[in-house]
Structures are given as C-alpha cells and as structure tokens.
Amino acid sequence: MHIAMIGAGYVGLVSGACFSDFGHQVVCIDSNAEKVASLNNGEMPIHEPGLAELVARNVGQGRLSFASDLKSAVCEAEVVFIAVGTPSRRGDGHADLSYVYAAAREIATVLPERAVVVTKSTVPVGTGDEVERIIREENPTATVAVVSNPEFLREGAAIRDFKHPDRIVIGTDDPRARSAMAEVYRPLHLNASPILYTDRRTAELTKYAANSFLATKIAFINEIADLAEKVGANVQEVARGIGLDNRIGQKFLHAGPGFGGSCFPKDAMALIKTGQDNESPVRIVETVVAVNDQRKRAMARKVANAFGGNLRGKSIAVLGVTFKPDTDDMRDAPSIPLITALQDMGAEVRVFDPVGMEQAKKVFENVTFCENAYRCAKGCHALVIVTEWEQFRALDLKELSTIMACPVIVDLRNIYSPEEVRRNGFLYCGVGRPKSVAY
Ligand code: NAD
Ligand code: UDX
Incomplete structure (x- = not known):
C-alpha cells in the first residue's frame, strides 16, 4: 500500500518506519525542512533505540522516503495519516x-x-468530524473517509510497542475505510495483535481514557508512597501486593517524582476540558493533575529536608533530566519544576543526562552541565536521581563517597537498595520506603 505520514516526529517517524518495514511504501512529510534534510542524510531528529537502523534499512530498500513538499508526496497515497x-x-x-x-x-x-x-494524532472527540468538514469545504467533490486510529506507543520502547501493540483501535463507520485499515494493519494482525473496530468518537475518547487511567494509577501509587513514608511501610511491596491481583495489574505502579512527558500531562488536561465543555466533569482526572503538579516541587522539599529544610549554599547533582530513560524528550519532564524549585531554595544545581543534554541546554538556565555522573557529583552535597537511566543503577558508591562534599543520595526512582547505599556511608532517601525522608 502507498502511505503518506504527515508529521515526522516521535509518532509519525516511528509509525512510518514501522509501516515501511512491513512492506508498505511510505513517505513521511514534515513541514520542518531542516528535519527532512537531516533525515535524508541519515540523521535521526530524536533519540529512540533502534530507529536509525530501522530507517536506514527501509530507505536503503526503497520503501521509505522523506519530503517537505506535501502536495507531490500525498498525491499517490491510498492512506494519509495525520501525526x-x-x-x-x-x-x-x-x-x-x-x-x-x-x-x-x-x-x-x-x-x-x-x-x-x-x-493518528491524539485528538478530542469530534475532531474527526471537523477534519472531514474541512476537507469537504476545501474540496467539495472529494470522496473522503476520515478514520480515527490513536497511537499507544511509549517513547523509549516505541518500535516494539508499535510492532507488538496490546491492541489497535480503528474508529470508522465507513466500510471502504475499514477494509483499507485492515490492509494497512494486516501484518500486525498476523502478529496476533487484536484490532478493535469502533466508531470514530469512541476511538478518540479511548485514547484519552487510556492515558488518563494510566496517569491515575501513577498518581495513586505516589500518594500511597507518601503515606507509606509517614506510617513506616514500603510502597514497592504494597505495589507488588496489589499488582499481583490481575484486576489491578503490576504495571504503572512505580512511585516516583510524578508523571511527565509529552502525553500524560497534556492529555489528562485535554480530557478535563472535554468533560467541562460537556458538563460531565472528570473529577478524578482533575485531582490526578492537581496532585501530580504539586508533587514535582514537593520532591525538591524532600531534598531540602535532608538538610534540615535549607539548601542555601548547597550544591545538588541531578542525574537524569529527560522525562523517562531512553528518550531525549524533555517535554513536561518532572526535572524542570524540580530543578527550578531547588534553585528557588538557594541551591546550585549540576546536571548530567546520558542523551538529554542538548535538549536540556534549551530548557535550563543557571545550571552546570557535566560530562558524566561522577563529574556531576564531585563536590556536591547531594546526588538526586530523577530519571532511571540504566547507567545510574550501578554507580560506584565508594567512589561517590570520596568525591562528594556530603554523602546524601535522594533516589526518586527507588533504583537502589537503601541498605546497600547506607552501608557505603550515605544518608539515603527513596520514595515511600521505610526511613525515607518525607517532605
Ligand atoms: P512531535 O512534535 O514530535 O512531531 C510532530 C511533527 O509534525 C513535527 O515534526 C512538526 O514539524 C510536524 N508538523 C506539524 N504540522 C505539520 C504540517 N502541517 N505538515 C507536515 N508536518 C507538520 O509530536 P509527537 O510527539 O510525534 O506527537 C504527535 C501526535 O501523536 C500528538 O497528537 C501526540 O499526542 C500523539 N502521541 C504521541 C506519543 C509520543 O510518545 N510522543 C505517543 C502517542 C501519541
Ligand atoms: C505514554 C503512554 O504510556 C503511551 O501509551 C502513550 O502512547 C503516550 O504516553 P510515554 O509518555 O512515552 O507513554 O511514557 P510512559 O512510560 O507511559 O511514562 C510516562 C510518565 O509516567 C513518565 O514520566 C514516567 O516516569 C512515569 N511513570 C510511568 C511513573 O512515574 N511510574 C510508572 O509506573 C510508570
């Protein structure tokens, strides 16, 4: 099939490359000519594991191309995705x-x-109707069918998620569009991924409900973590204890500094707006957003509490600033309000992230960017782990204890055993685990 993908960002580029890998003929179109030029030079505009190889293979085999001129690229397409x-x-x-x-x-x-x-973009209920209206207004003779096909991939695991989704949601009442979509996704269906056919509005709402539900799980376990700190319980064991119940499930129950990223915060907010517009408020999601917003700055108070509440004159090393590992995406990263709050409390902040440094430099002011975790920690009064990159999981604690001015580790992702860290002479603060310093 001939597919045109409009938008070559995190979703469009991954989806386009994966569709071409299944044998479709794909052109990804982006209005950012610089992005298209670098893609045509084999350079990836984003960090996503496996993407460069996937793109190179399919470009090399003549199934994937990039263009900035929408008109010539779209005119041969049987299916046009908006991403x-x-x-x-x-x-x-x-x-x-x-x-x-x-x-x-x-x-x-x-x-x-x-x-x-x-x-494929995440859009509020009714957007498909408006897209259809716009196309008919511009081109009254067009025989157009507009489908909703939300994307559920996660950054950092995007290719795997795209190729092996838990489900594919296709919203259309048009039989011709339905059979075109069945053809587009035939390779995935053969991979045993279920395809859920529904109407367009239901598909649009499904995407927001999914993201808001996952965000709710995280906000819930984060509040349980706070309570665990107060009552001397262990949130990781609580999460396991509830997650083994299949009705709850073990995923998305990791307590941390609050959810961030390019989807959960904005999608939860957009669902709230849809609820308010339709006089059907989603109060649970309203609370989730409020609780999550407060949490990020509260994590700075957790750091301050390790110093009796005062960070003036203290140097703080922050490890990991992207909103999650394996991406360079800084959109709505919890590190942003957290670092601002540390600075507001008088701390000097040093930062290291394995791949996010370039993006981080566009976001943060008055921080020192360091080459690696150890240079970052050198001379600091506390090391704060904000993003759980693999390379932070086995830091040389002995080395850290000799180079830091003060042995304090604030592990906002619970990637260390408190006992092991304390054995190496550190004050250790995790999230929701016994003897964690509360905020
Ligand atoms: P992005 O900002 O990375 O990419 C969007 C791209 O579209 C940009 O490169 C931009 O230049 C291009 N663009 C904008 N207008 C254009 C036009 N008229 N013609 C051609 N190109 C144009 O965005 P993203 O993160 O890929 O998200 C895209 C959509 O997918 C959003 O609705 C998002 O909510 C949804 N989504 C994102 C993720 C994710 O993990 N990032 C996951 C699922 C769904
Ligand atoms: C999310 C959805 O998972 C995906 O289905 C949708 O298509 C896009 O939005 P993404 O934002 O890439 O994907 O990452 P995700 O792994 O969901 O993490 C989002 C945020 O939640 C991150 O800040 C992450 O650290 C946080 N999180 C996730 C937790 O704090 N605890 C968890 O247990 C899981």
Whole structure:
C-alpha cells in the first residue's frame, strides 16, 4: 500500500518506519525542512533505540522516503495519516488542534480519489468530524473517509510497542475505510495483535481514557508512597501486593517524582476540558493533575529536608533530566519544576543526562552541565536521581563517597537498595520506603 505520514516526529517517524518495514511504501512529510534534510542524510531528529537502523534499512530498500513538499508526496497515497502535534493550548489547556486542521486543509485539494485520511494524532472527540468538514469545504467533490486510529506507543520502547501493540483501535463507520485499515494493519494482525473496530468518537475518547487511567494509577501509587513514608511501610511491596491481583495489574505502579512527558500531562488536561465543555466533569482526572503538579516541587522539599529544610549554599547533582530513560524528550519532564524549585531554595544545581543534554541546554538556565555522573557529583552535597537511566543503577558508591562534599543520595526512582547505599556511608532517601525522608 502507498502511505503518506504527515508529521515526522516521535509518532509519525516511528509509525512510518514501522509501516515501511512491513512492506508498505511510505513517505513521511514534515513541514520542518531542516528535519527532512537531516533525515535524508541519515540523521535521526530524536533519540529512540533502534530507529536509525530501522530507517536506514527501509530507505536503503526503497520503501521509505522523506519530503517537505506535501502536495507531490500525498498525491499517490491510498492512506494519509495525520501525526502532527496536539500540544496543550497556551492559556486554557485545551488540545491545540491548529496543526491538525492546517494539515487537513493542506491535503484536501491534493488527495487522490477515494483516499482514506487517518488521524493518528491524539485528538478530542469530534475532531474527526471537523477534519472531514474541512476537507469537504476545501474540496467539495472529494470522496473522503476520515478514520480515527490513536497511537499507544511509549517513547523509549516505541518500535516494539508499535510492532507488538496490546491492541489497535480503528474508529470508522465507513466500510471502504475499514477494509483499507485492515490492509494497512494486516501484518500486525498476523502478529496476533487484536484490532478493535469502533466508531470514530469512541476511538478518540479511548485514547484519552487510556492515558488518563494510566496517569491515575501513577498518581495513586505516589500518594500511597507518601503515606507509606509517614506510617513506616514500603510502597514497592504494597505495589507488588496489589499488582499481583490481575484486576489491578503490576504495571504503572512505580512511585516516583510524578508523571511527565509529552502525553500524560497534556492529555489528562485535554480530557478535563472535554468533560467541562460537556458538563460531565472528570473529577478524578482533575485531582490526578492537581496532585501530580504539586508533587514535582514537593520532591525538591524532600531534598531540602535532608538538610534540615535549607539548601542555601548547597550544591545538588541531578542525574537524569529527560522525562523517562531512553528518550531525549524533555517535554513536561518532572526535572524542570524540580530543578527550578531547588534553585528557588538557594541551591546550585549540576546536571548530567546520558542523551538529554542538548535538549536540556534549551530548557535550563543557571545550571552546570557535566560530562558524566561522577563529574556531576564531585563536590556536591547531594546526588538526586530523577530519571532511571540504566547507567545510574550501578554507580560506584565508594567512589561517590570520596568525591562528594556530603554523602546524601535522594533516589526518586527507588533504583537502589537503601541498605546497600547506607552501608557505603550515605544518608539515603527513596520514595515511600521505610526511613525515607518525607517532605
Ligand atoms: P512531535 O512534535 O514530535 O512531531 C510532530 C511533527 O509534525 C513535527 O515534526 C512538526 O514539524 C510536524 N508538523 C506539524 N504540522 C505539520 C504540517 N502541517 N505538515 C507536515 N508536518 C507538520 O509530536 P509527537 O510527539 O510525534 O506527537 C504527535 C501526535 O501523536 C500528538 O497528537 C501526540 O499526542 C500523539 N502521541 C504521541 C506519543 C509520543 O510518545 N510522543 C505517543 C502517542 C501519541
Ligand atoms: C505514554 C503512554 O504510556 C503511551 O501509551 C502513550 O502512547 C503516550 O504516553 P510515554 O509518555 O512515552 O507513554 O511514557 P510512559 O512510560 O507511559 O511514562 C510516562 C510518565 O509516567 C513518565 O514520566 C514516567 O516516569 C512515569 N511513570 C510511568 C511513573 O512515574 N511510574 C510508572 O509506573 C510508570
């Protein structure tokens, strides 16, 4: 099949590359000409494990290409995916649909006869209706079908998630569009991934419900972690104790500094707005967002409490600033409010991240960027682990204890055994584990 993917970001690029790997003919179109030029030079605009090899293979075999000129690239496509960004709209938290609608307008007049248009971007209920209306307005004779096909991949595991999804959701009432989508996803269906066919509005809502539910699980276990600290219990064991119940499940029960990233915060907020607009408030999600927002700065108080509440004159080493490991994405990373709060409390902050440094330099002011974890820790009063990169899991604690000014480790991802760290002479603060310093 001939597929056009509009938007070559985290989702469009991974989806396009994976579709081409299944044998489809794919062109990824991005309005950012610099991004397209670097992709055509074999350079990846994002850090995603396995992506460079996947792209190179499919470009080499002639199934994947990149273009910035939408018109010539779309005119041969049987299926056109829209995978552009839907960030929070400044000021009100609604999803900003301007990129989606602009893309719909741009493709309308160049769509081939009977092409199927698919929104892969995460969009509020009713967006598919508006995309269809825009295309008809621009091109009244077009025989267009607009499908909702939300994407559930996670950054850092995006290729695996795309190729082996728990499910594929396809929202359309149009039989022609349904059979085109069945053809697009046939290789995945053969991989035994279930395909859920539904109507467009249900598909759109399913995506927001999924992200908000997962965000709720995290916010819930984070509050249990706080309570565990107060009552002398261990949140990791509580998580295991509840997670082994299949009705609850073990995933997304890791307590930490609060959820971040390019999806959960903005999608939870957009669902709240949809609820308010329709006089059907999603109060649980409203609380989840409020609790999560407060948590990130509260983590700075946890660091301060290791010093009797005062960080003036203290140097703090922060390990990991991306919102999760295996990505360079800094969007809504918990490290951002956390570092700002540390600075507000008077601390000098030093930072190291294995791949996020370039992006971090665009975000943080007045921090010292270091070459590795040890240079970062040197002379510091506390080491704070914010993102659980693999290389932080086996730090040389003896070495750290000799180079740090003060032996304090604040492990916001619970990747160390408290006993082991304390044995090496450190004050150790985890999240929700016995003797963790509360905030
Ligand atoms: P992104 O910002 O990384 O990429 C969007 C790309 O679209 C950019 O490269 C931009 O230049 C391009 N673009 C914008 N308007 C365009 C136009 N008119 N024509 C061509 N290109 C255009 O965004 P992303 O993280 O890939 O997210 C895309 C969508 O997928 C969002 O709705 C997001 O909520 C959803 N989503 C993201 C993830 C994730 O992990 N990032 C996962 C699932 C769903
Ligand atoms: C998420 C969804 O998982 C994915 O299905 C959707 O398509 C996009 O949004 P992503 O944002 O890439 O994916 O990462 P995810 O692994 O879900 O983590 C999101 C945030 O939650 C991170 O800040 C992470 O550290 C945090 N998290 C996750 C926890 O704090 N605890 C957990 O148990 C899991």
